[in-house]
Amino acid sequence: MGALADTWLPRLVLSPTIIASLVFVYGFIGLTAWLSLTESRMMPNFEFAGLVQYERLFEIDRWWVSAANLGLFGGLFILLCLAIGLCMAILLDQRIRHEGALRAIYLYPMALSFIVTGAAWKWILNPGLGLEKLMHDWGFSGFRFDWLVNSDMAIYTVVIAGVWQSSGFVMALFLAGLRSVDDSIIKAAMVDGASLPTIYRRIVIPSLRPVFFSVLLVLSHIAIKSFDLVMALTAGGPGTSSDVPAIFMYQFSFTRGQLGLGAASAMMMLATVLAVLVPLMYLETKGARHGR
Amino acid sequence: MKLNTLALSAMAAALLVCAAAQAAPQVEVLHYWTSGGEAKSAAELKKMMEAKGVAWKDFAVAGGGGENAATALKARVMAGNAPTAAQIKGPAIQEWGQEGVLANIDAAAAEGKWEASLPPVVNSVMKYKGHYVAVPVNVHRVNWLWVNPEVLKKAGAKPPTNFAEFFEAADKIKKAGLTAIAHGGQPWQDATVFESVVLGTGGADFYKKAIVQLDQAALTSPTMLKAFENLARIKTYIDKDAAGRDWNLATAMVINGKAGMQFMGDWAKGEFTSAGKVAGKDFLCLAAPGTEKAFTFNVDSLTMFKMKSAEEQKAQLTLANAVLSPEFQEVFNLNKGSIPVRAGVSRAKFDACATKSMDDMAATSKGGGLVPSFAHGMAIDTAKAGAIQDVVAKFMNSNMTPQAAVQALAKAAKTM
Numbered sequence: 001m002g003a004l005a006d007t008w009l010p011r012l013v014l015s016p017t018i019i020a021s022l023v024f025v026y027g028f029i030g031l032t033a034w035l036s037l038t039e040s041r042m043m044p045n046f047e048f049a050g051l052v053q054y055e056r057l058f059e060i061d062r063w064w065v066s067a068a069n070l071g072l073f074g075g076l077f078i079l080l081c082l083a084i085g086l087c088m089a090i091l092l093d094q095r096i097r098h099e100g101a102l103r104a105i106y107l108y109p110m111a112l113s114f115i116v117t118g119a120a121w122k123w124i125l126n127p128g129l130g131l132e133k134l135m136h137d138w139g140f141s142g143f144r145f146d147w148l149v150n151s152d153m154a155i156y157t158v159v160i161a162g163v164w165q166s167s168g169f170v171m172a173l174f175l176a177g178l179r180s181v182d183d184s185i186i187k188a189a190m191v192d193g194a195s196l197p198t199i200y201r202r203i204v205i206p207s208l209r210p211v212f213f214s215v216l217l218v219l220s221h222i223a224i225k226s227f228d229l230v231m232a233l234t235a236g237g238p239g240t241s242s243d244v245p246a247i248f249m250y251q252f253s254f255t256r257g258q259l260g261l262g263a264a265s266a267m268m269m270l271a272t273v274l275a276v277l278v279p280l281m282y283l284e285t286k287g288a289r290h291g292r
Numbered sequence: 293m294k295l296n297t298l299a300l301s302a303m304a305a306a307l308l309v310c311a312a313a314q315a316a317p318q319v320e321v322l323h324y325w326t327s328g329g330e331a332k333s334a335a336e337l338k339k340m341m342e343a344k345g346v347a348w349k350d351f352a353v354a355g356g357g358g359e360n361a362a363t364a365l366k367a368r369v370m371a372g373n374a375p376t377a378a379q380i381k382g383p384a385i386q387e388w389g390q391e392g393v394l395a396n397i398d399a400a401a402a403e404g405k406w407e408a409s410l411p412p413v414v415n416s417v418m419k420y421k422g423h424y425v426a427v428p429v430n431v432h433r434v435n436w437l438w439v440n441p442e443v444l445k446k447a448g449a450k451p452p453t454n455f456a457e458f459f460e461a462a463d464k465i466k467k468a469g470l471t472a473i474a475h476g477g478q479p480w481q482d483a484t485v486f487e488s489v490v491l492g493t494g495g496a497d498f499y500k501k502a503i504v505q506l507d508q509a510a511l512t513s514p515t516m517l518k519a520f521e522n523l524a525r526i527k528t529y530i531d532k533d534a535a536g537r538d539w540n541l542a543t544a545m546v547i548n549g550k551a552g553m554q555f556m557g558d559w560a561k562g563e564f565t566s567a568g569k570v571a572g573k574d575f576l577c578l579a580a581p582g583t584e585k586a587f588t589f590n591v592d593s594l595t596m597f598k599m600k601s602a603e604e605q606k607a608q609l610t611l612a613n614a615v616l617s618p619e620f621q622e623v624f625n626l627n628k629g630s631i632p633v634r635a636g637v638s639r640a641k642f643d644a645c646a647t648k649s650m651d652d653m654a655a656t657s658k659g660g661g662l663v664p665s666f667a668h669g670m671a672i673d674t675a676k677a678g679a680i681q682d683v684v685a686k687f688m689n690s691n692m693t694p695q696a697a698v699q700a701l702a703k704a705a706k707t708m
Contacts, residue, residue: 041387041675042366042387042388042391043366043369043370043391044370060679061682061686061700062682122536126533127532127533128531128533146532148535148536149477149532149533149534149535149536151535151689151690154535234535234536235478235536237477237478237479237535237536237685237689238477238535238536238688238689239477239479239482239685239686239688239689239690240479240682240685240686240689241686241689241690251678252678254359254362254363255359255362255674255678256674256675256678257384257387257673257674257675258675
């Protein structure tokens with residue numbers, strides 16, 4: 001009786017979660033994949049139509065603009081977050097005073113919703129309201145910072161706001177990783193006469209490999225699904241110049257009555273996620289096996 | 293959904309017990325009239341329906357363009373639980389018609405003599421395959437130019453009637469150190485300016501050919517090129533902070549004299565009047581340059597869905613006729629800033645802009661200048677309208693040449 005409960009109870013407790021994710025995650029991925037192969041317009045239509053929606057998708061300039069924006073935003077966002085986060089973590093790791101307070105200050109932007117970040121940076125970066133006006137009022141009348149309303153530069157304002165919000169979180173992860181590095185190795189290196197930069201470069205950072213993986217996973221997720229931040233900050237504008245695939249998908253499926261096309265763009269986003277995640281996860285599991 | 297019906301039947305049962313009378317037939321109306329004046333207007337309709345013994349169930353979904361409402365509606369219809377009526381307009385009515393879920397309300401139309409009291413163009417939008425499926429609620433005129441006469445006076449300019457005068461006035465305002473054209477750089481506002489410019493450049497017949505029928509020859513014609521050149525020139529009078537600005541903030545610039553003129557539909561009037569300004573004195577409503585003899589309409593309508601019980605069907609017809617009754621048309625449109633869609637409504641309480649709008653609508657309805665607004669989803673289906681809107685937005689926010697824009701426009705019009 002007890003043995004039976006031991007085998008079945010965990011399964012019973014876990015099964016609702018498993019069923020829910022099977023249906024609501026994988027089931028709906030399947031449904032979206034199927035919809036992307038149909039001529040669905042305003043309402044779903046389950047008649048198979050081949051790859052027409054993908055052909056149409058690749059014809060649309062706006063899709064390519066949003067895909068390029070995702071590349072630009074994702075690349076810069078991940079790189080800058082990693083660089084800034086790691087630097088801040090190393091600096092905070094120097095046993096300074098008030099470390100706890102500083103850590104909280106840097107980490108707290110993460111507690112905000114991307115909508116709030118977007119709205120706040122929208123005011124700060126608006127040339128007529130924020131930074132530019134402030135500098136003009138202070139007498140620097142030559143100061144110009146109009147990226148938000150410049151269609152060539154708008155996507156970089158999204159990078160700024162995104163990095164501001166997420167680099168503190170990256171710092172926290174790295175800091176935790178740094179603290180877990182075995183002190184005795186560092187002390188040994190010090191005895192051998194290694195300088196502090198060398199210790200970080202040759203010993204500490206390489207041992208942070210697993211942390212790098214987790215950070216990369218989380219950041220690339222945030223980048224690919226970015227919708228709220230762009231919506232609040234630029235709404236894809238000026239025009240459609242800072243469009244990203246998530247906004248494209250939402251607009252075409254829900255406001256333009258082209259469910260099939262929207263589904264096709266969603267599948268392309270999924271493909272991007274897989275293209276990033278699969279190699280990463282493969283490398284990570286390989287690393288773990290080596291570790292053993 | 294199940295829960296909902298359960299709750300409903302429970303409520304109906306409670307009503308039965310409490311009132312000890314027959315359960316009132318009920319209409320459920322999905323709408324996005326949620327801002328101040330609009331909500332008041334919707335409350336009027338509720339009052340009228342209740343006076344006729346029909347219970348009103350509000351299904352309001354906030355969100356200006358009705359995008360959220362459309363999503364909510366799709367979910368309900370897919371679940372087989374459509375509301376009595378929903379606020380759907382323009383070619384979207386046809387798209388819903390194709391799904392086979394709309395009700396035939398010819399009986400209400402016959403009773404209310406809609407055929408005689410509505411303009412023919414509006415009539416045709418309300419029908420699917422020759423049968424009425426929707427009832428129009430109000431008419432917005434989109435091709436307006438809102439002008440601050442103080443600013444014109446300061447700059448020494450005259451109220452413009454055509455593009456030459458318009459650019460002259462704009463130059464003078466710019467020289468006086470003010471923003472000539474207040475604008476919000478959002479795709480739908482770009483499209484609103486674009487359609488007025490096309491209409492002003494090419495006239496109503498050209499507009500119909502190019503924007504409604506999407507005739508390739510008209511889309512690539514020199515007239516369309518000229519329209520984009522005008523648009524390019526208009527761009528130079530807009531301040532650089534316009535990107536992403538809401539339309540009412542642009543209107544505020546005209547109201548407080550920071551800017552001279554704005555292209556916007558007549559909902560802008562609400563901003564002026566709520567700032568205590570008087571039409572014709574503190575602000576002018578002019579037809580957009582060159583569009584004096586034309587009228588771009590944006591008609592809100594309630595589209596009726598198939599109902600199962602005879603009682604609900606009857607309540608639906610009552611609703612349809614209440615919406616078009618002169619009393620409701622007057623109250624509703626006074627609150628909302630639009631004009632009545634039907635003839636024979638008392639004009640006594642409407643202001644100068646509204647009466648001008650009514651006169652122009654009657655005249656253009658006869659003269660063939662009454663055209664559907666593309667920017668507000670009245671002219672073509674949402675997929676094509678979206679593709680064209682993308683081209684216009686790109687043109688307004690980049691260095692795209694008018695030639696390239698014409699080519700892109702012609703390509704976008706071929707979107708399925």
